[in-house]
Amino acid sequence: MITFNKPYATGNELSYISQAIENGYISGNGFFTQWCQDFFSAMLKAPKTLLTHSCTAALEMSAILLDVQPGDEIIMPSFTFVSTALAFTKMGAKIVYIDSEKATPNIDTSSIENVITEKTKAIVVVHYAGVSCDMSPIMDIVKKHQLWLVEDAAQAIDSYYNGKPLGSFGHLSTFSFHETKNIQCGEGGILVINDNQFAERAEIIWEKGTNRARFFRGEVDKYTWVDTGSSFLPSDMTAAYLKAQLEGLGDIQKQRILLTELYKENLSELVRKNKIEITHIPSYATNNGHLFYLICSNLDERTALIDFLKEHAIQSVFHYLGLHDSPYMISQGCDTKHELKQCQKYADRLLRLPLFFELTPEKVIYISDKIKEFYA
Secondary structure, rough: OEOOOOOOOOHHHHHHHHHHHOOOOOOOOOOOHHHHHHHHHHHHHOOEEEOOOOOOHHHHHHHHHHHOOOEEEEEOOOOOOHHHHHHHHHHOEEEEOEEEEEEOEEEOHHHHHHHHHOOOOEEEEHHHHHHHOOOOHHHHHHHHOOEEEEEEEOOOOOOOOOOEEEOHHHEEEEEEEEOOOOOOOOOOEEEOOOOHHHHHHHHHEEEEOOOHHHHOOOOOOOOEOOOOOOOOEEEEHHHHHHHHHHHHHHHHHHHHHHHHHHHHHHHHHHHHHOOEEEEEOOEEEEOOOOEEEEOOHHHHHHHHHHHHHHOOOOEEEEOOOOOOHHHHHOOOOOOOOOOOOOHHHHHHHHEOOOOOOOOOOOHHHHHHHHHHHHOO
8 A cells, every 4th residue: 555644764863862861851842842943943033933742732822822812703714624723712712714715725815804803813824735825915914904923834844935934924833743744753843933022921831831941041040830821842852853854854855846746747637638636836835745636526536536546555535624614613603604615625626645755756656647547
């Protein structure tokens, strides 16, 4: 079976984990944690970054930092992972779901202003497949209505909008290092603080509501409980694994992008014949090789293609169902009367193909040939 995903190790992971153990400091916020945070701060030119045990945790920290209250409205796309919304519903917020755009599963920027009210507190954008949302009009809306912006850049490491790295636009941004991501440590994430007014409080929330970090820097003579928070830190062994991955970022990206381009080349004939659509990269965005998807004509066709590929030892998977129409959202009184046509299109018709570092070009060609055989 050609699996959908296979986590890749660069070779230094175990060595760095051993080093963390030898350092005698394996809990959170040790040498390797600081190294990873410095890496992202430099890459994104961010005032502060904080490593977390998941992207979900980083999103939850964002909701706390924005002081989200019951009744506040948070605008986001419906075609996203549950964590994007869960972080804010836990604070009592009302989620206002927006449709995807026609060309990509990203948020339809033209629909955002239509749903802004006096209760709107923030916009959360999701860069699906690592492909940038159209950030210029979004930034204009944020400025015009004085809203907070959160980037869910879980899939978007080393991806850009008009030459500027994703994760550097939002007041707060988050990345994921889950095993399905380009750079991974099993489970992990990071919170990027681009607005310095959140920096000090973020560190307190990160440290279970205490000023422990200030104590260890010698800025206070003892630390105590000063705010809300939780245990958001990963262990330094997790960070050690992540350091090895980040050091291999260039090679990993080069290989993954090569594979996506090979898919594109080998499936181009089906695209020209209007049999399928494939991952679209707008002119303002870049391809970071996170995933490659195709879009079938309808749900039945996608189901048949999944079964056909499975018969030929190829694992392909669909992705999100619209959150606005989920059982939990309906139980919470979410208004599902409005139709999100593009979201439904992607939920019914989008299919992700195998993509990981050790996938060979020969296997990409084999997968592509089987897809062409199905449509023939």
